[in-house]
Every structure is written in structure tokens, then in C-alpha cells.
């Protein structure tokens with residue numbers, strides 16, 4: 282029978298190989314939770330993920346749902362995406378699906394496309410210790426133990442032990458709809474624990490991004506980071522500085538754009554990780570700045586719950602605002618206009634930030650626009666405000682201004698009210714509002730001195 286031979290294959294695999302992490306567990310036989318003993322139902326799995334699983338099965342490959350899909354469904358949540366694990370190689374997966382692209386160098390996997398929905402299909406991997414020295418094809422570990430390529434294929438069991446956290450290493454088997462648990466993930470789900478698989482220091486050294494992933498899952502699931510992992514994050518935190526800056530950009534978005542931004546931020550501060558992502562913000566975070574970011578993230582979480590879009594540029598602009606303010610303080614003694622101070626401060630902060638996180642230009646440009654619009658919103662001479670209202674970045678910049686006021690920045694109340702009102706009145710009334718504010722501005726015969734041409738001030742530290 283197919284099912285029996287399937288399990289015999291897995292058991293044989295286990296008996297033949299002594300897994301390097303086996304000493305950590307009493308028994309490496311997986312816990313199998315049969316269909317009638319768990320609540321994960323096929324009707325909760327996306328039809329595309331099911332299609333992929335059934336196609337793999339039909340071609341006699343092993344096929345499992347794994348990762349967030351299983352974890353979140355067991356917790357009664359809606360998974361962000363569905364990941365599939367199989368013994369078919371990426372090439373074999375590609376042959377099976379017309380709508381398939383192979384991606385990734387560090388971690389090669391197949392993306393099966395269904396319109397805009399993508400199912401990620403990964404071939405079982407083995408740990409790097411397990412691979413041995415004869416496997417030189419896909420293995421890549423630096424002398425510090427960091428994995429730079431992770432393409433050595435293995436069995437289901439190998440695959441389970443090389444995943445990051447126990448709660449992420451549960452497999453839903455398409456052959457019999459059971460759940461396979463090698464690492465104790467079910468117990469950790471029950472106890473609300475984020476536990477890393479294997480030796481915490483080693484696993485964080487292999488991939489320091491796992492520190493951010495631990496924070497992300499703890500924030501998302503409201504789980505506790507288990508003590509030895511917690512201690513290991515503190516001991517290895519500096520390793521984050523060696524992670525490619527483009528990867529950190531993606532990880533930061535995952536921390537903040539999935540409905541648990543505030544909880545992520547709190548944990549990043551608690552673990553001192555904020556400094557390794559946004560050094561300038563961490564160095565200049567006062568109560569007002571902290572309130573500003575907190576409020577921005579509360580709003581972000583609410584918008585996500587309401588299925589409203591979030592602009593990454595707004596998020597990054599908010600996370601760096603305490604740094605921009607500090608930079609402006611340094612510049613204000615220069616002979617510069619308000620607009621110039623905002624422009625130069627924004628440019629300096631962004632330039633420094635790029636050393637930590639590679640923010641693509643398509644986000645960097647609107648971030649700077651949101652910052653410099655703060656100066657433009659403050660200067661309401663003549664008909665200038667009317668020119669700002671239709672500008673694409675107006676709405677985000679106005680929201681940003683309101684947030685600044687709410688978080689306790691002083692002398693913004695009247696300005697915020699004025700901008701709120703002007704959006705709600707007729708064109709005629711808008712003109713009257715502009716006239717009034719101009720008349721109430723500087724007194725006749727006392728024009729402010731002309732400002733110098735824009736000069737770029739280099740950062741001093």
C-alpha cells in the first residue's frame with residue numbers, strides 16, 4: 282500500500298542516519314497526529330496550495346504543507362502564504378508545473394504562479410553538518426559559520442531539523458492528512474513558545490536573521506521567546522551587522538507590514554535590536570520620538586486590519602523621523618531656510634541609513650518628499666498651500682504632520698487644524714483662508730532675510 286510504503290521510507294531514512302542534532306532529543310521518531318486528532322482541515326488550505334500538493338502526489342513525489350501555513354491554521358489564524366516541501370528537486374518541480382519559475386541563489390526554490398498568488402515549493406534540505414565534505418555542490422558556509430548558500434538536499438527528517446523554530450517545522454502530509462512533528466512544535470504551540478531548533482548560538486550564527494524572525498513570530502503570535510534563545514540573541518546581536526542590507530530591507534517590511542508592527546517594535550527595543558536596524562533612530566529616541574513611532578505603528582496595524590494599503594515609504598519615513606529631527610537640530614545654526622534644513626537633514630539621514638538597510642530609491646525618494654513637505658506645510662505664504670493640495674505626496678505628508686502633533690511636538694496644533702479645515706471648504710473659502718494666514722504672518726516692512734543657496738552639509742560623525 283502506498284501509505285505504508287511512504288512511512289516505511291521515512292522510518293528507514295531515520296534509522297540509517299544518525300542526525301547531528303539527535304543528541305538533543307530523546308527520540309527522533311516523529312510524532313504523527315492523525316487526521317481525526319487535529320483540526321487542520323483541507324478547506325482552510327488555499328486551493329492553489331492543494332493543487333500543488335496533489336500534483337506532486339500524483340507524480341509520486343512527497344508533498345507537505347509546512348511552515349506558517351500549518352502553524353497559523355493550527356492556531357486558528359489566516360496564513361500569510363502557503364509553503365510546500367517536497368523531495369522533488371527544483372528542476373523536477375519545474376517540469377511538473379507550466380506556471381513555475383526557479384528563484385534564489387542562496388536558497389534555490391520553485392515558485393508556482395497562479396495569477397498573483399504564488400506557492401513556494403522547497404526541496405527538503407539537510408543541515409550543513411550532515412552534508413559532510415563530499416557534498417560540495419550546494420553547500421556554502423563562511424568561516425564564521427554563516428550559511429551563504431543552502432542548497433544541499435535531504436530527507437523529510439533532515440528538512441525538519443534544519444528549519445528555524447519548532448513551531449515552523451510542522452508538516453501536513455497530503456498522503457494521509459496527518460501532521461508530522463519531529464521537533465516538538467506542537468507542544469510549543471500549546472505553550473506559546475518560540476524555541477529555536479538545535480543549539481541557539483550555532484543556529485543564530487548560521488543565519489543571524491533568525492533573531493529578527495524570532496521577534497517577528499513572537500510579535501505576531503503573542504508567544505514568548507524561550508530563555509536560551511533570548512540569551513543567545515543578546516550574545517550574538519552584533520552578527521546582524523554582517524547581514525546583506527537588501528535582505529534586512531525585506532525583513533523589516535515583514536516585521537512591520539503584517540498587522541503586528543507595534544508588538545515588533547516593542548520587542549526590537551527590548552532586545553536592543555533596533556540599534557542594529559535603525560542606529561540613528563535608536564541613538565536619538567526620546568519620549569516624543571517614541572510616541573511618534575508608536576502612534577504611526579498603531580495606525581499601520583489598524584489599516585492592515587481594515588485591508589487598507591500601507592506605503593513602505595511612509596513606514597520608513599516614520600521610523601527614521603527621530604533621526605531626522607536630531608539632524609535638523611544640528612543644522613539649525615547654519616544660515617539655511619527651513620526647507621533647506623529639512624532637505625539636508627533628510628538626505629544625511631537617508632545616506633547613513635543605507636549603510637544598514639538597503640532602501641530602494643523608489644522608497645527613498647518619497648520618504649524624503651514626506652520629510653521636506655513638513656517644511657512646505659509649515660510655510661503658508663500666498664497661494665502656496667493651494668499648490669500643495671493636489672501634490673501626490675500631500676495626503677501622506679498631512680497624515681505625518683498630524684502624527685507629529687499627536688505625539689507631542691509643540692506648536693503644531695494651529696497648523697494641523699488649518700490643513701484639516703482647508704481640505705473641507707470650497708475653493709473660494711480656501712483663498713480666503715490663504716489670505717488670512719498671509720496677513721497674519723510677518724509684519725509689513727519686516728520681510729525675512731533672503732536665504733543663501735542650498736549647500737550640502739556633510740554629516741559630522
Ligand code: ATP
Nearest residue numbers: 347348349350361362364443444445449450488491
Ligand atoms: P509567515 O509566512 O507567516 O511570515 P513562515 O513561518 O511561513 O511565516 P516563511 O518566511 O514563509 O515563514 O518561511 C517558511 C518556512 O521556511 C518557515 O516556517 C521555516 O520553517 C523555514 N524558514 C524560513 N526562513 C528560514 C531561516 N532563515 N532558517 C531556517 N528556516 C527558515
Ligand code: MG
Nearest residue numbers: 348349362364
Ligand atoms: Mg510562509
